[in-house]
Amino acid sequence: MEGIKDTKDSTDTPDIPGYDPAATERWDPEPDKQPGRTAFQRDRARVLHSAALRRLAGKTQVVTPGTRSHAWDASPRTRLTHSLECAQVGRELGAALGCDPDLVEAACLSHDMGHPPFGHNGEQALNDVAKDCGGFEGNAQSLRLLTRIEPKRFVKDADGELVSVGLNLTRAALDAATKYPWGRGGHPQDPGSPKFGVYEDDLPVFEWIRQGAPAHRKCFEAQVMDWSDDVAYSVHDFEDGLHAGHIDPNLLLAEPERADIWQVAIGRYVPEDTDPQELAEALDRLVDQEWWPHGYDGSAVAQARLKDATSQLIGRFCLAAEGATRQAWGHRPGRSGTGGGSGRLTRYGAELVVPRETRNECAVLKAVAVRYVMQRAEQEALRADQRIVVAELAEALVNRAPDGLEPQFRAAYDKAPDDRARKRVVVDQIASLTDASARALHARFHHPRVR
Structure with missing residues (x-):
């Protein structure tokens, strides 16, 4: 992409407040x-409108797309x-x-x-x-x-x-x-x-x-995106785990179970020096809320209460960040960086502030999902199989390329200047695949009679 002239669009695109x-x-x-x-x-x-966004519908978020715990259940969340x-x-x-x-x-x-x-x-x-x-x-x-x-x-x-x-x-x-x-x-x-x-x-x-x-x-917008990502997947992975029957909310009150949760969270979602008592207090704050999904049993009423709980959690996490950021930065003119004194918090004129207590609450939900959903024995067996599929698919494509490459990647492969660049093209193709298309291409190479 070198050598392309870098100039501003010569259009009548409207100016955007807060952005130069x-x-x-x-x-x-x-x-x-x-x-x-x-x-x-x-x-x-x-x-x-991108094809890449649509393909996320076939990519795993936590549970493999297309799996259900009961016939009437909604399918688990995907990357899309x-x-x-x-x-x-x-x-x-x-x-x-x-x-x-x-x-x-x-x-x-x-x-x-x-x-x-x-x-x-x-x-x-x-x-x-x-x-x-x-x-x-x-x-x-x-x-x-x-x-x-x-x-x-x-x-x-x-x-x-x-x-x-x-x-x-x-x-x-x-x-x-x-x-x-x-x-x-x-x-x-x-x-x-x-x-x-x-x-x-x-x-x-x-x-x-x-x-x-x-x-x-990170620019301010990337910080907002990053926290929104944390909020969305922590809350919704917890919701999916409860709905699928993998998480029993009553177990979150038992000390041995809670110790396992802290072990998952510390070093992965919170700093290594975090006192487990901080995480216990975070979970207690959530469990003590009137809207917490106590005794979830999958009934229609329980499902409605769970939906309310997810809304409450998202609101809680976002409002905490919004309030702390406003308190630290406000909307004062001259604090919006490239906004030219518009008073908006944009680009490099501010930092998103998330209270430590809120980050701990979010981390506890992530750790609960890992402990009860991702660390199940059958999930580890599935993950081992998936790693084999990726490794064998990559080996086959490297050895047979350009055979097996889609036209877009075949053209890039033909233009690649060396083995390193050609390997990157193979990686690009594998990364573009959905779960199902990765398995289908793997079967084409390793089980050619399977159609």
């Missing part, structure tokens, strides 16, 4: 087909339903704090688009596959997809060849979708962390996105 012209620039300037829309409305529409719920939470929280709601919604919708089949288990397996070409990380893959893989906008490179620039979103939208603004091994506090947001060969567009941004600092 640099925020609404696109890598490839282009006119709006529908004058009058804001740049962030265009971003949201592009993400919403999670992304839609995250977007709803983020849009409202962002708007309450002065962010452009379309911008935050676009970031929430796109934040998981790079995640591979089989959820975080697939991500870990694909990271093993990609260890010799820069590793794999779902967030870095999301950036790659948004700026390179998802077909929407093509430009000519320095050699006159047509190359994809992905959805060609604005700088602010790509920045808002960047949860980890650093490369592999670049975590500012923990260089050994597996979390990163950009691959080495995507650094040119990443550096363009981050022009003028403080090093390693």
